Amino acid sequence: MNLPKIPLADWIDWLETWLKAHFDPFFQIIRLVVGETVNGLDVFLNWFPPLILVLLFTAIAWFIGKWKMALFTFVGLLIIENLGLWSQTMQTLALVLTAAFISVLIGVPVGILCARSSGVQKIVTPVLDFMQTMPAFVYLLPAVTFFSLGVVPGVISSIIFAIPPTIRLTNLGIRQVPAELVEAADAFGSTPTQKLFKLQLPIAMPTIMAGINQTIMLSLSMVVIASMIGAQGVGAYVYRAVTQGNTGVGFEAGLAIVILAIILDRLTQQVIRNNKAA
Amino acid sequence: MAIIEAKRLTKIFGSDPKKAIPLLDKGWSKEKIFADTKLTVGVNQADFAIEEGQIFVIMGLSGSGKSTLVRLLNRLIEPTLGQVLFNGTDVLRMSPEQLRKFRRKNVGMVFQKFALFPHRTVLQNIEYGLEVQGIDKKKRREMAMSSLELVGLTGWENSYPDQLSGGMQQRVGLARGLANDPDVLLMDEAFSALDPLIRKDMQDELLELQSKMKKTIVFITHDLNEALRIGDQIALMKDGAIVQIGTPEEILMQPANKYVERFVEDVDLSKVLTAAHVMVKAETITMEKGPRVALQFMRDRGISSLYVVDKGMRLIGIVTAEDASNAIKNGVRLDEAIIKDAPSVQPDTLLHELFELMSNSRLPISVIDPNGRLKGVVIKGAVLAALAGSTGIGTGEQHESA
Numbered sequence: 001m002n003l004p005k006i007p008l009a010d011w012i013d014w015l016e017t018w019l020k021a022h023f024d025p026f027f028q029i030i031r032l033v034v035g036e037t038v039n040g041l042d043v044f045l046n047w048f049p050p051l052i053l054v055l056l057f058t059a060i061a062w063f064i065g066k067w068k069m070a071l072f073t074f075v076g077l078l079i080i081e082n083l084g085l086w087s088q089t090m091q092t093l094a095l096v097l098t099a100a101f102i103s104v105l106i107g108v109p110v111g112i113l114c115a116r117s118s119g120v121q122k123i124v125t126p127v128l129d130f131m132q133t134m135p136a137f138v139y140l141l142p143a144v145t146f147f148s149l150g151v152v153p154g155v156i157s158s159i160i161f162a163i164p165p166t167i168r169l170t171n172l173g174i175r176q177v178p179a180e181l182v183e184a185a186d187a188f189g190s191t192p193t194q195k196l197f198k199l200q201l202p203i204a205m206p207t208i209m210a211g212i213n214q215t216i217m218l219s220l221s222m223v224v225i226a227s228m229i230g231a232q233g234v235g236a237y238v239y240r241a242v243t244q245g246n247t248g249v250g251f252e253a254g255l256a257i258v259i260l261a262i263i264l265d266r267l268t269q270q271v272i273r274n275n276k277a278a
Numbered sequence: 279m280a281i282i283e284a285k286r287l288t289k290i291f292g293s294d295p296k297k298a299i300p301l302l303d304k305g306w307s308k309e310k311i312f313a314d315t316k317l318t319v320g321v322n323q324a325d326f327a328i329e330e331g332q333i334f335v336i337m338g339l340s341g342s343g344k345s346t347l348v349r350l351l352n353r354l355i356e357p358t359l360g361q362v363l364f365n366g367t368d369v370l371r372m373s374p375e376q377l378r379k380f381r382r383k384n385v386g387m388v389f390q391k392f393a394l395f396p397h398r399t400v401l402q403n404i405e406y407g408l409e410v411q412g413i414d415k416k417k418r419r420e421m422a423m424s425s426l427e428l429v430g431l432t433g434w435e436n437s438y439p440d441q442l443s444g445g446m447q448q449r450v451g452l453a454r455g456l457a458n459d460p461d462v463l464l465m466d467e468a469f470s471a472l473d474p475l476i477r478k479d480m481q482d483e484l485l486e487l488q489s490k491m492k493k494t495i496v497f498i499t500h501d502l503n504e505a506l507r508i509g510d511q512i513a514l515m516k517d518g519a520i521v522q523i524g525t526p527e528e529i530l531m532q533p534a535n536k537y538v539e540r541f542v543e544d545v546d547l548s549k550v551l552t553a554a555h556v557m558v559k560a561e562t563i564t565m566e567k568g569p570r571v572a573l574q575f576m577r578d579r580g581i582s583s584l585y586v587v588d589k590g591m592r593l594i595g596i597v598t599a600e601d602a603s604n605a606i607k608n609g610v611r612l613d614e615a616i617i618k619d620a621p622s623v624q625p626d627t628l629l630h631e632l633f634e635l636m637s638n639s640r641l642p643i644s645v646i647d648p649n650g651r652l653k654g655v656v657i658k659g660a661v662l663a664a665l666a667g668s669t670g671i672g673t674g675e676q677h678e679s680a
Contacts, residue, residue, distance in 0.1 A: 183354055184393040187464075188407035188454075189382035198409070202397045 016142050027146040034098065035152045041094035050086045054078060061263070065270040072266070076259040085234055085256045092223050092233035093260060095151060099158035099219040104212055107163045111170025111208070112196065121171060128164040136161045136222060140229050154226025162218035169211025173204025206272050213268040220261050234260075279366070280327035281494050282351065282462060287360035289320035289346055289518075295358045308517040320346040322518035323360070328511070330461075333488060333495045335505040338515030344498045345390075347515070348464050351496065352385045353377060364462075382411045386455035390467035392447045394439040394454075401426065401435035404454045411458070425457040426450075428487065445476040452484075456493075465497045469504065481508050502542065506530070506550045514538055526550065546630075547665050553632060554625035556664045557645045557654030560585045565594060569605035569612050572597055585644060585652055586616050593644055593652040596620045622646045625653055629661060636661070 020027075045053065054077040062070035080089050114121040139160050143153030177200050185195045201208075223235030234256045241250030290298045298317045301310075308319045321343045328334040338344045349355040351362055353369060362369040364384060372380060386407070394403050401422055408418035426432055429449040439447055448468060455463050469477045485508060488495060499505050505512050506526040513523045522534035530550060533539040562585045563572050572584055576599050583598045595616035605615040621635050622644040635643055636658060643656040 178393075180389055180391055180393040181395060184387070184389060184395075185406075186354055187352060187381060187385075187387040188410060188458075189378040189380075190410045191378065194410050198406070199395060203395075 016145055020145055030156075031147045031152045034102070034155050035150065037101075038094050038098045038151050038155060041098060042091050045090040045094060046087055050077075050081045053090075054081065057263070061267060064267055064274070069266055069270065073263050076263060080256045080259060083252050083256065085237065085253060088232070088234040088237060088253075089256050089260060092220075092235055092257070095155060095158070095223060095226065095231060095233060096216065096219045096260075096264070099155045099162060099222070100212070100216045102155070103159050103163040103166050103215045103219070106159075107166030107211070107215065108170050108208065111167045111211075112174065114167065114171040115174035115200075116192075124167065128167060131160055132164050136225050137228075140225070144229050149230035151226075151231045153229050154222070154231030158219040158222040158226060161222055162215045165214035165218065166208070166211040169214070170204065170208045173207030173211075174200045176207065177203045206275050209268065209272040209275060213265065213272065216264050216268060217261065220257065220264065223257065279330075280363075281330040281365060282328040282496070283361075283363040284324050284326050284351070285361040285363070287321060287324040287347070287350055287362060288358050289343075289350055289355060290317050290358045291320050292317035299359055319343075319518045320355075321350060321357075324513075324515075324520050326513055326520065326523055328462075328494060328496065330494050331492045332510045333497055333508050335497045335499060335509035335512045336515060337499055337502060337505040337509075337512055339500055342515040343518035344500075344515050345466055346518075348466050348496055348498050351462075351464060352381055352387065382407060383458065384461050386458065386460035386463045388448070388451045388455040388463065388465045388468040390470055392439070392444075392451045392471070394447055394450055396439055399436050399438055400431065400442070400450050403439065403450055404457050406454060407458045421459075422453075422457055425453040428456060429453045429483070444472050445480065448472060448480065456487075456491075460493070462494045462496065465495060467498050467500065470499065470501065477504070484508060502545055503549065506545065514541065527555070548630035548633070549628055551629050551664055552625060553623050553627045553629070553643070553645045553656055554653070556629065556660045557625075557656050558660050560644065560652055560655040562587045562591075562652065563597075564589060565613060567612065569597075569602045569610075569615060572612060573599060573602040573606065576602070583641065585655070586612065587652055591651045593622065593646055593650065594618070596641055596644075598641075617641070620644060623656070624648065629664070632656060632661065 048056070054074060057077060058070050058074040061073040080086055110124065114124050136157060139157035140153065143157045147153040147156060181199060181203070182195065185199045190198070223231070223233060224238045225235075227233065227235035227239040234253050237253035238250055238257070241247070241253060288299070288302065290296075292298075292315070295317055297315055298311050298319065301315070302319065302322060306314075308322070311317055311319055324347055326334075336344045336347055346355055350357045351369070353362075353372075357370060360370075364380065369377070369380065395406065398406070401419070404422040404425055405418050408421055413421070423432075423435065426435060429452050431446060431449050431453065434442065434446070439450065442450065448471075451468070455465075469480050472480060481504060484495075487493075497505075497508060506529075509526055511523060512526060512529050513520045514529065515521065516537055522529060522538050524532070524534075529538065530542050530545065530547070533542055561575070561579060561581055563575060565586060565588060576582065576584055581599075583596050584602075586594045586597055588594060594613075595618040597612065597616050601615040601617070602612075605612065620641050620643075621639045623632065623635070623646070625645050625647060627645075632643060636656070642658075645653045645656060647653050
C-alpha cells in the first residue's frame with residue numbers, strides 16, 4: 001500500500017483556524033454569556049454563609065425526598081465544609097448546573113425534532129455517538145482556541161460530552177407514547193403543537209428526566225478534565241493532586257465530588273419518581 | 279340523504295400502493311396481490327351509505343380491514359383511492375385545517391383500548407376535544423360534566439383513568455367521544471375489551487343513548503351477536519372487501535354467499551330471532567259467530583283451536599274444539615267457552631324468552647302488537663324450524679279474519 005496519508009489533521013486545523021477567523025464575534029458572545037452565568041451562580045452560591053446553604057439544601061432534600069436523603073445531604077455537605085472545600089465545591093456546582101441547564105435548553109428541543117422526524121433522527125444519532133465516544137480531552141483543544149482558557153471552554157466541552165442522553169431520552173420518551181393515545185389526540189383534531197404539549201411531553205416526562213439526570217452526572221464527571229484548561233473548583237484540586245502525586249489531597253477533593261454527585265443523582269431520581277407517581 | 283357515503287374507498291399498504299389498483303380492478307385476490315407485489319390490501323373498494331341516526335355496524339374477523347376502514351372515514355389513515363362524503367363534502371379533499379375542524383366538530387371516536395390520557399383526570403379527558411377547539415374553561419367544564427352525566431359517572435370527574443374499572447374507563451371514552459356533540463360517532467371495537475356481562479350493559483346503554491340522542495354511529499366489531507344486537511345495518515367484511523350489507527335479518531336469512539353463511543351458522547338464533555320472525559298466520563273467528571260455526575271452521579281446516587277476535591282484530595281469547603262442542607251441548611254462547619288467559623307476547627320478544635312460556639302451555643302463543651291486535655301465532659314446529667336455520671321464515675304471514 002503506497003497511498004499517501006489522508007491529511008485529516010491538516011484539514012481539521014485549517015477548519016479550526018477558519019472558524020476562529022470568521023466566527024470569532026459569535027464565540028465571544030457565547031464566552032460572555034456562559035462565563036457570566038457561571039460566575040453569577042458561583043458568586044451567588046458563595047454569598048451565603050456555608051451553614052445556611054447546607055440547611056437550605058437539606059430542606060430541599062427533605063421536601064423532595066425522605067429524611068434519609070435529607071440526612072445524607074446534611075452530613076455530606078458538612079464534611080465538604082469541614083474539609084475546607086466549600087467554596088471550590090460551590091464553584092464546581094455552578095459549572096455543572098450551567099452545563100446541565102444549557103444541555104437541557106438545547107437537548108430537549110433537538111430530542112423533540114428527532115422524535116418528529118426520522119430523517120433528523122438518522123442524522124443526529126451518529127453525531128451523538130461520535131460526541132460520546134470521542135475522548136473528551138480532544139474537545140479541550142478547539143474549545144481553548146475558540147473560548148480561551150478558563151471556565152467557559154470547560155462548560156462547552158462538558159455540554160458536548162453530556163448532552164447526548166438528554167437528546168436520546170427525549171426522543172425515546174416521545175416515541176414511546178402509546179400510538180393509540182397519539183391517534184386519539186389526532187382523532188379529536190389536535191394541532192401538532194397541542195399534541196406535543198398536552199400529550200407527548202407530559203407522558204414522556206419521566207424518561208426525559210432520566211436523560212437530564214444522566215446529563216448532570218456526565219457533566220460532573222467532566223470537572224477534573226475541565227480543570228486542565230483552567231476551570232476552577234474542586235476538580236482543579238484533584239488535577240493538582242494528581243500532578244503533584246499527593247494522594248491525601250486528591251482523595252479529599254475526590255470525596256467532595258462523590259458527595260455532590262450522590263446528592264444531585266438522588267435528588268433528580270426522586271423528582272422522576274414523584275413525577276411518575278403523579 | 280346519507281350523512282356518510284363511501285365510494286370505492288380503498289387502502290393499500292406498502293410502497294407505491296397505486297400499483298395495486300389495476301390489479302384490484304382485474305379482480306385479483308388479496309393473497310395474489312401480496313404474492314405478486316408485496317402490497318397489502320387493507321380495504322378493497324368499499325361502497326356504502328350511512329343514513330342519519332343509524333347504527334351502522336362494520337363486522338369482520340381480525341385482519342378483515344374493518345378497523346382500517348373506520349380510520350379512513352376520518353383520515354386517521356389516508357385512503358389510497360376513493361371518496362368519503364360527509365353530507366356531500368369530500369373529506370379527502372379537505373386541507374389540514376379543514377380536516378381538524380371536521381374532527382373537532384363533526385366526528386367523535388371511541389377506541390378499543392379506551393386510549394384515555396393517563397396524566398389527565400376523567401373530566402380533563404372528556405374536556406380534551408373541547409380544549410383543543412379553544413372553548414373557554416367554564417363552558418367546556420359544563421359540557422364535559424353533562425357528557426359525564428350522560429354515561430352515569432357523575433362524582434368520578436377528579437379520578438384518574440387507572441383508578442377506574444374497564445367498563446368505567448370505556449364510559450369515559452364514550453363521554454369523551456360525545457362531549458363535543460358530534461354528528462357521527464366512530465366506535466372501533468369499543469366493547470371488545472370488556473367482560474361479557476359489562477359488554478351487554480354497555481350495548482344496552484348505547485342503544486338507550488342512541489334512542490335519546492339520535493346520533494349516527496359507525497360501530498366496528500368482530501362479534502356477530504353484538505352486531506345483530508345493536509346494528510340497524512350491518513356490513514360484513516372479508517379480506518378488505520364488503521361482502522354483504524343489510525339489516526340483521528337479511529344477513530341471517532339471506533346470506534349473500536357461502537362465506538356469510540358460514541359466518542352466521544353458529545349464531546344463537548334464539549337470541550336474534552323474534553316472535554315476529556317465526557309466527558304463522560292465526561286462524562281467527564269473530565265473537566258474533568256461534569260455537570257451531572267455530573267447530574265447523576276447525577273441522578274444515580283440521581285444527582284444534584281458534585282465535586276469537588273483535589272486528590278490530592283485537593284478541594279476545596282462544597276457543598278449543600273440545601270447549602266448542604261442549605258449548606253446543608250445553609247451549610251456551612261462544613264467549614263463555616273462550617279461554618281468556620292464554621299466553622301472549624309482543625312481536626319483538628326474542629325466541630329464547632319464549633321457551634319457558636311454550637313448555638308451560640299446551641296452547642300456542644299468540645303475538646299481539648302494543649295495541650292489542652293479534653298479529654300471528656307461534657307454534658312449536660315453526661320455532662324449531664327457525665332454530666334449525668330453515669329458510670322461508672321471517673315473513674310473518676298476514677292473516678285474514680274468518
